[in-house]
Amino acid sequence: MSLGTIDRTPPPFFRQGPSAxxxxxxxxxxxxxxxxxxxxxxxxxxxxxxxxxxxxxxxxxxxxxxxxxxxxxxxxxxxxxxxxxxxxxxxxxxxxxxxxxxxxxxxxxxxxxxxxxxxRPALSVRSQPAEVLYDAPDPFSRKVILDRGATQGVALSSPVINEAGVLGQVTRVYPLSSEVTLLTDKDAAIPVLNPRTQARSAAFGSAAGEALELRFMAGNADVQVGDTLYTSGVDGVYPPGLVVARVTAVDRKVDTGFARIALAPAAPAGGVRQVLVLEPVGLQLPPKPEPVAEAPKRTPAKKGARK
The missing domain is CATH 1.20.5 (Single alpha-helices involved in coiled-coils or other helix-helix interfaces)
Structure with missing residues (x-):
């Protein structure tokens, strides 16, 4: 065997390459x-x-x-x-x-x-649209200012409503604006009617300025939570049938003869922009007849008086 035919490469076991x-x-x-x-x-x-x-x-x-x-x-x-x-x-x-x-x-x-x-058919109340400009500067009252005044025909005591119900009443009129006292103001009051019992009463604003209350109601008065109150129309200002508030709580006190009844206004004033100013009902009623002056009575002549 020649030396050229001998495989001189190392066996695979001895081969070494790069590491892992x-x-x-x-x-x-x-x-x-x-x-x-x-x-x-x-x-x-x-x-x-x-x-x-x-x-x-x-x-x-x-x-x-x-x-x-x-x-x-x-x-x-x-x-x-x-x-x-x-x-x-x-x-x-x-x-x-x-x-x-x-x-x-x-x-x-x-x-x-x-x-x-x-x-006689119901009175057709005239109205006009208005927009709330801003709240009144008095922080202790609940009042807003409208962009309609005496120039546009707004009268004193005009009711102000929106699509939800009564908002308040015009208490001051300026030439180009007017001031509206909301129902939740502490000095506001409105006559209401409970259609379930046909009982009339008056709703007043609260000191907190966020709700209403029925005052001077007997402790055994038939008032229930959930009753909806409407305007009665007896004051000559608000037309009858407008939604005012809903009864939220009835506290029948034993020590007093009156019940404390809390109401939630049907038309919250927060965020209201567009309103409707109604003409007071009293301006459309016929004038009251003036009393007729009675003729003076003639005194009878005394007997024996000389002519």
């Missing part, structure tokens, strides 16, 4: 280098663009079943929601039709009763 730590260090350094180079020079951006362009049709084709499933689910849910809304709208329309029929019936009945009793 060296390989890890080299790969980590290469990864860090590639990340830094990609961040600074965007060397892999063209490769990403090519891969994204090639895979885009594949992604679209894979999303087709998911989109079909989501679209079918949305269509079925929307159809069910539309059917339920249609059913609710039909039921609401039927209720409104029934209510309209009852209203028409009540109007006809009211018209017949008024014709039978020959009652």
């Amino acid at each position: 730590l060296t390989k890890l260090s080299v790969c980590s350094a290469l990864a860090v280098f590639l990340m830094v180079a990609d961040t600074r020079f965007n060397i892999t951006q063209p490769l990403r663009t090519v891969v994204a362009t090639v895979l885009h049709p594949v992604e679209r084709s894979l999303r087709v079943p998911v989109d079909l499933w989501n679209g079918a689910s949305d269509y079925l849910m929307g159809l069910q929601h539309a059917l339920s809304n249609e059913s609710a709208a039909r039921a609401d329309l039927a209720r409104q039709a029934e209510r309209a029929a009852r209203v028409e019936q009540l109007l006809d009945e009211n018209k017949r009763l008024r014709a039978l009793l020959e009652l």
